[in-house]
Amino acid sequence: MNLPKPKTVNVDLYVGGLSKINNIDNPIKLSANESALGPSPKVLELLRNNVDLKKYPDGNSNELKETISKKFNLNIDQIIIGSGSDEIISLICQSFLNEKDEVIVAEESFLMYRIYSQLNGANVKFAKNINNKFSIDETLKLLSSKTKIVFIANPNNPTGTYLNADELINLRKKLPENILLMVDDAYAEYVTKKDYKNGLELFKDSKNTVICRTFSKIFGLANLRLGWGYGSKEIIKAANTFKPPFNVSGIAEKAGSIALQDEDWINKNIEHNEKWIKKLYEKIISKNIKTNEPVANFLLLNFNNAKVNSEKAFEIFINNKILLRKMNAYNIENSLRLTVGTEEENNKFLDILENNF
Numbered sequence: 001m002n003l004p005k006p007k008t009v010n011v012d013l014y015v016g017g018l019s020k021i022n023n024i025d026n027p028i029k030l031s032a033n034e035s036a037l038g039p040s041p042k043v044l045e046l047l048r049n050n051v052d053l054k055k056y057p058d059g060n061s062n063e064l065k066e067t068i069s070k071k072f073n074l075n076i077d078q079i080i081i082g083s084g085s086d087e088i089i090s091l092i093c094q095s096f097l098n099e100k101d102e103v104i105v106a107e108e109s110f111l112m113y114r115i116y117s118q119l120n121g122a123n124v125k126f127a128k129n130i131n132n133k134f135s136i137d138e139t140l141k142l143l144s145s146k147t148k149i150v151f152i153a154n155p156n157n158p159t160g161t162y163l164n165a166d167e168l169i170n171l172r173k174k175l176p177e178n179i180l181l182m183v184d185d186a187y188a189e190y191v192t193k194k195d196y197k198n199g200l201e202l203f204k205d206s207k208n209t210v211i212c213r214t215f216s217k218i219f220g221l222a223n224l225r226l227g228w229g230y231g232s233k234e235i236i237k238a239a240n241t242f243k244p245p246f247n248v249s250g251i252a253e254k255a256g257s258i259a260l261q262d263e264d265w266i267n268k269n270i271e272h273n274e275k276w277i278k279k280l281y282e283k284i285i286s287k288n289i290k291t292n293e294p295v296a297n298f299l300l301l302n303f304n305n306a307k308v309n310s311e312k313a314f315e316i317f318i319n320n321k322i323l324l325r326k327m328n329a330y331n332i333e334n335s336l337r338l339t340v341g342t343e344e345e346n347n348k349f350l351d352i353l354e355n356n357f
């Protein structure tokens with residue numbers, strides 16, 4: 001058969017974390033930075049009672065856009081809704097990148113920036129993180145006339161570090177105006193640091209910065225696939241050109257709208273996270289496992305000074321039905337990433353740590 005030839009692209013495809021291993025059914029999954037407490041009870045109520053599958057959704061997701069606009073005081077026509085923030089990243093890459101353009105990403109950062117850039121023909125330049133943290137200087141060193149986009153996740157996955165408000169403003173100032181900066185706020189809601197400001201707070205009036213947000217983390221809706229972006233009218237218009245007409249289901253849209261308005265549930269999640277990430281952090285460092293200061297809902301554990309290496313640690317945890325995230329795909333040696341779980345899950349993790357390390 002002479003099928004048309006598929007395009008060849010030079011891309012390291014995304015390999016997600018495992019959800020099942022060694023034939024262990026239903027391990028406690030602390031590997032994907034998902035929400036510890038899950039969706040708001042009000043969202044669960046919606047899903048039980050109001051599911052009308054027959055009709056197409058509103059391709060514009062107006063109800064959700066209105067909720068977002070009210071909550072964050074944003075211009076409705078500068079919002080774009082996506083099937084996960086993943087899709088927002090993809091749409092931005094599709095609309096701004098051409099063959100041989102360049103983008104800059106931190107070496108150890110969320111993989112989808114490099115993947116969507118490569119899928120759109122761009123060359124990816126990797127900036128070194130310094131002490132596991134995004135480095136403005138290293139990023140600036142890689143600028144060229146071909147650079148189109150700089151990506152930053154703040155806080156960064158998987159290193160768990162962040163740039164404070166002054167540093168993030170400084171990054172934008174030092175980048176030439178014609179370069180698009182994408183600030184990924186995926187974990188913003190968890191951060192309680194006084195010197196932190198999220199991308200929306202800092203850049204909602206910016207002409208050359210685009211922000212993306214997700215419902216997969218604190219809102220506990222990873223399976224529904226919902227995210228959104230905010231940028232200038234020109235940026236959002238460009239991204240909308242590539243948006244599939246019904247990229248988001250009506251159920252996801254409604255769930256997102258309810259989740260955003262349930263402040264009590266959001267606060268409960270923040271409190272739970274604050275309490276547990278500190279406990280986990282203290283115990284982890286007491287075992288000579290290095291980790292980042294608690295900021296988001298996960299910790300990157302380095303085993304260089306620990307009793308066992310990361311391979312052995314992974315095995316110990318999985319044999320006790322706890323799944324952590326290996327860092328091979330990120331090229332981070334001797335490390336595992338841990339997500340904050342429920343009280344019961346965290347206590348189990350702490351017990352295993354206490355008894356084996």
Ligand SMILES: Cc1ncc(COP(=O)(O)O)c(C=O)c1O
Pocket residue numbers: 032033083084085086087110153156157184186213214215216222226227
């Ligand atoms: C920094 C960052 N951005 C975006 C995402 C993806 O979110 P979504 O599920 O909305 O595609 C993740 C998920 O792990 C992430 O860590």
